[in-house]
Amino acid sequence: MREFVQLFTRLDQTTKTTRKVELLVDYFGQANDQDRLWAIAILSGRRPKRSVKSSLLRQWAASLAGIPDWLMDDSYHVVGDLAETIALVLRPPVRTQNRSLTEWINTVKGLALLTDEEKQEVILSAWESMTTAERFVFNKLITGSFRVGVSQKLIIKAIARFEEQEENAIAHRLMGNWTPDTTDYENLIRSSNPADDDSRPYPFYLAYALEAEPATLGSPDLWQIERKWDGIRGQVIVREGEVYVWSRGEELVTAKFPEFHPLASLLPDGTVIDGEILPFKDEKPLSFNVLQTRIGRKNVTKKIRESAPVILMCYDLLEYNGEDIRARPLGERRALLEQLVAGVTEPGILYLSEVLEINDWSEAVDARAQSRENLSEGLMVKRMDSAYRSGRKKGDWWKWKIDPLTVDAVMIYAQQGHGRRANLFTDYTFAVWKGEELVPFTKAYSGLTDKEFKEITSWVKRNTRERFGPVRSVKPEQVFEIAFEGINASSRHKSGIALRFPRMLRWRKDKPAGEANTLADLQQMLIQYG
Amino acid sequence: MQDGFKKDDLLQFTERGIWCPPADIYIDPWRPVKRAMITHGHSDHSRYGHDSYLCTTQAAPAIKYRLGDINLQTVDFGKRTVINGVEFSFHPAGHILGSAQIRVAYKGEVWVASGDYKLENDGLAEPFESVPCHTFITESTFGLPIYDWKPQEEVFAAINDWWRANAAEGKVSLITAYSLGKAQRIIQSLDTSIGKIYTHGAVENMNEVMRAQGVPLAPTTRVTQEIAPKDYPGHLVIAPPSALNSSWIKKFKPLSRAVASGWMSLRGARRRRSVERGFVLSDHVDWKDLNAAVDATGAERVIVTHGYTNIYTKYLNEKGILAQAAQTEFSNEGDDVKEESAESGKTES
Numbered sequence: 024m025r026e027f028v029q030l031f032t033r034l035d036q037t038t039k040t041t042r043k044v045e046l047l048v049d050y051f052g053q054a055n056d057q058d059r060l061w062a063i064a065i066l067s068g069r070r071p072k073r074s075v076k077s078s079l080l081r082q083w084a085a086s087l088a089g090i091p092d093w094l095m096d097d098s099y100h101v102v103g104d105l106a107e108t109i110a111l112v113l114r115p116p117v118r119t120q121n122r123s124l125t126e127w128i129n130t131v132k133g134l135a136l137l138t139d140e141e142k143q144e145v146i147l148s149a150w151e152s153m154t155t156a157e158r159f160v161f162n163k164l165i166t167g168s169f170r171v172g173v174s175q176k177l178i179i180k181a182i183a184r185f186e187e188q189e190e191n192a193i194a195h196r197l198m199g200n201w202t203p204d205t206t207d208y209e210n211l212i213r214s215s216n217p218a219d220d221d222s223r224p225y226p227f228y229l230a231y232a233l234e235a236e237p238a239t240l241g242s243p244d245l246w247q248i249e250r251k252w253d254g255i256r257g258q259v260i261v262r263e264g265e266v267y268v269w270s271r272g273e274e275l276v277t278a279k280f281p282e283f284h285p286l287a288s289l290l291p292d293g294t295v296i297d298g299e300i301l302p303f304k305d306e307k308p309l310s311f312n313v314l315q316t317r318i319g320r321k322n323v324t325k326k327i328r329e330s331a332p333v334i335l336m337c338y339d340l341l342e343y344n345g346e347d348i349r350a351r352p353l354g355e356r357r358a359l360l361e362q363l364v365a366g367v368t369e370p371g372i373l374y375l376s377e378v379l380e381i382n383d384w385s386e387a388v389d390a391r392a393q394s395r396e397n398l399s400e401g402l403m404v405k406r407m408d409s410a411y412r413s414g415r416k417k418g419d420w421w422k423w424k425i426d427p428l429t430v431d432a433v434m435i436y437a438q439q440g441h442g443r444r445a446n447l448f449t450d451y452t453f454a455v456w457k458g459e460e461l462v463p464f465t466k467a468y469s470g471l472t473d474k475e476f477k478e479i480t481s482w483v484k485r486n487t488r489e490r491f492g493p494v495r496s497v498k499p500e501q502v503f504e505i506a507f508e509g510i511n512a513s514s515r516h517k518s519g520i521a522l523r524f525p526r527m528l529r530w531r532k533d534k535p536a537g538e539a540n541t542l543a544d545l546q547q548m549l550i551q552y553g
Numbered sequence: 554m555q556d557g558f559k560k561d562d563l564l565q566f567t568e569r570g571i572w573c574p575p576a577d578i579y580i581d582p583w584r585p586v587k588r589a590m591i592t593h594g595h596s597d598h599s600r601y602g603h604d605s606y607l608c609t610t611q612a613a614p615a616i617k618y619r620l621g622d623i624n625l626q627t628v629d630f631g632k633r634t635v636i637n638g639v640e641f642s643f644h645p646a647g648h649i650l651g652s653a654q655i656r657v658a659y660k661g662e663v664w665v666a667s668g669d670y671k672l673e674n675d676g677l678a679e680p681f682e683s684v685p686c687h688t689f690i691t692e693s694t695f696g697l698p699i700y701d702w703k704p705q706e707e708v709f710a711a712i713n714d715w716w717r718a719n720a721a722e723g724k725v726s727l728i729t730a731y732s733l734g735k736a737q738r739i740i741q742s743l744d745t746s747i748g749k750i751y752t753h754g755a756v757e758n759m760n761e762v763m764r765a766q767g768v769p770l771a772p773t774t775r776v777t778q779e780i781a782p783k784d785y786p787g788h789l790v791i792a793p794p795s796a797l798n799s800s801w802i803k804k805f806k807p808l809s810r811a812v813a814s815g816w817m818s819l820r821g822a823r824r825r826r827s828v829e830r831g832f833v834l835s836d837h838v839d840w841k842d843l844n845a846a847v848d849a850t851g852a853e854r855v856i857v858t859h860g861y862t863n864i865y866t867k868y869l870n871e872k873g874i875l876a877q878a879a880q881t882e883f884s885n886e887g888d889d890v891k892e893e894s895a896e897s898g899k900t901e902s
Contacts, residue, residue, distance in 0.1 A: 035820065038827050090698050091871060097864050098699045107820055111699040172824070445821035473825060 047181035103445025106162030226413035293345025470527035592668030593652035612651030647681030649734030693860030753792035
């Protein structure tokens with residue numbers, strides 16, 4: 024594990040992506056196949072199942088460090104990361120260890136079969152043999168995901184360089200639900216026939232936001248313009264008589280959407296469609312909020328299917344008759360998609376995302392202005408001759424979203440962030456006026472610069488009214504402009520409303536708290552846009 | 554007692570600072586007072602506007618340099634000064650050169666106000682001296698068990714390794730550290746066989762002050778307009794933390810940046826600075842030394858100031874040491890913010 028810990032430490036010490044790729048390539052060169060595969064798995068979020076409660080880890084660490092439990096908890100609030108807190112509070116090691124990454128991972132996996140007492144024994148013994156950096160990595164293996172500032176893109180780049188293969192090919196091989204237990208390095212990365220996994224999706228092509236005037240894109244004839252639908256981006260795959268549904272977050276969600284199961288016999292084998300899983304009723308999309316009610320459910324009951332039915336709004340065709348057609352021009356893929364969707368005899372499952380007829384960019388401006396009425400987020404602008412690329416790439420596809428809704432609100436609670444934002448107050452609760460009373464209606468965490476967070480942190484410390492554990496109530500003085508994508512009625516919130524994607528647009532230092540918006544203003548928005 | 558003196562009140566925390574009523578003197582006051590005793594020259598302890606100042610002989614040059622024309626008297630470490638029957642003496646705090654803990658004794662009652670301090674002998678500040686007392690006033694800047702410093706030799710070896718690697722790649726190494734104290738602590742530990750040491754003006758000003766009082770610092774060169782940018786690669790530059798976000802560093806190319814601070818213990822803090830390296834180096838006590846210092850005083854009561862005040866107070870009380878938190882205007886941000894305020898203080902003068 025020493026080499027992996029060193030890799031981790033060095034990745035943490037640089038902000039340069041070229042350097043990170045070099046470090047990864049160096050590591051791949053010295054690791055054996057097993058360790059290399061596990062390193063790739065861990066860095067791309069495939070860690071062993073969590074089998075120890077974090078409350079137990081805290082207790083064990085506190086007792087080994089000789090500090091009271093509450094001090095361990097307070098330390099955790101300051102550090103913002105449990106794995107790191109434990110690594111820091113423990114006293115120096117009494118032994119050294121020399122086991123490989125794979126051996127340690129096997130230890131972590133083995134924990135699941137042990138009693139709590141046995142787990143404690145294994146973990147304490149491990150801690151006593153490790154340096155601070157090793158403990159941190161080990162704790163991360165037990166507790167959570169690694170965030171090392173290494174994106175999937177960088178990992179792909181490094182493997183591609185190490186293997187002297189195309190990045191796109193590596194990106195595709197890394198998709199899907201493999202783990203080092205279900206495959207090996209040779210098969211995953213090097214075998215000539217990687218399509219052994221029928222469920223394997225293609226990397227999604229993601230668009231950048233269009234910030235320039237659309238006229239800068241040239242003639243609208245060169246572009247395919249569609250609505251940007253507000254659901255879950257997904258891929259529906261039919262291979263060997265089976266259907267697989269993937270979300271953009273690379274999660275296999277087939278079981279959650281039984282609506283798509285009939286496609287196994289309705290679509291030919293070797294079909295992969297990119298589209299939006301959209302709540303839809305009476306030939307119209309429903310609010311995203313409707314979909315949200317069923318995402319978290321374990322069982323998709325008949326009742327849920329009736330209240331929140333979904334369809335696939337089809338955008339693109341990636342595989343046709345078993346052939347990867349991503350390199351063909353969009354226009355050609357679209358024609359095949361239309362033909363395929365038309366061939367599906369059962370209605371109400373697949374819909375084609377309408378291509379808007381735009382002869383002049385001013386018509387696109389008008390269409391975009393109608394987005395909210397259509398329950399869409401704006402427009403997608405795709406070059407007619409574009410290939411389906413992998414990851415976020417500039418130039419061929421643009422998302423042209425509508426401006427968010429905004430409201431001015433007063434900060435009433437602040438809480439410290441985690442990880443990179445530990446020690447800074449970055450998580451706020453906001454309220455609007457109802458008469459003389461401030462009613463909390465949303466939380467927001469993002470949208471400000473580090474400098475602003477620092478300034479607010481210093482303000483929070485000086486203007487704290489009460490402390491509730493890590494949360495502080497503050498003087499209701501600071502006003503922020505909150506932007507959000509949608510507004511819905513909610514019985515779970517005191518204010519009676521729930522916002523979609525709330526974030527801070529700017530800190531309104533110029534605005535006194537008394538001039539913030541009211542609950543009535545929000546209710547008006549709810550009637551208009553809800 | 555006849556004069557109304559209660560031993561619990563030998564030093565009181567008032568809105569002006571830490572006040573000793575029988576002597577009518579303040580320790581490190583934050584509002585203007587008649588008579589101030591100063592533990593050390595950092596700006597949150599040593600402020601403008603007092604009628605008279607008393608500090609150690611070794612601390613005086615930096616304080617004078619920063620505060621200009623003030624009415625300043627000095628006293629040697631360990632020497633007793635009696636005011637209205639109250640006995641005062643200054644004892645090494647190990648924080649920076651000349652920094653002191655102030656011992657206050659009256660009618661058999663002994664208090665120690667320790668200012669900022671550390672136990673490790675850094676080779677520059679006079680080594681910390683443990684002073685037995687009834688009541689000990691302590692900082693708690695790094696008063697959590699997550700803060701655990703390595704011996705400075707290890708940290709300096711890592712700094713020199715980093716510099717050496719950068720020099721081999723033709724890079725400039727920029728390290729930030731506060732200009733009074735830590736910058737010189739680093740300078741005296743650098744391996745000058747690697748290259749030259751350049752300094753930001755704020756650091757070089759303090760170097761000059763210390764050299765004038767006889768501290769043998771390695772040769773350093775002030776960064777000026779006259780030096781061509783091509784002369785920097787391979788060498789090291791020391792600057793105050795505020796320089797990191799300024800255009801001043803633009804002339805150093807290609808650059809590797811590092812921060813030397815106790816806060817660099819935490820990954821989040823390191824990443825937030827977005828510098829390549831964070832070296833954990835502080836002039837304050839870490840958790841183990843804080844507890845060692847408190848234990849060594851034998852104090853029956855501890856008053857906890859700037860830092861993790863409430864947490865450390867609770868910890869001591871659970872351990873059976875009577876402790877209470879006190880509000881001060883000392884910076885509880887430790888290494889960094891203190892320095893920035895020190896720099897802005899300088900520009901005002």
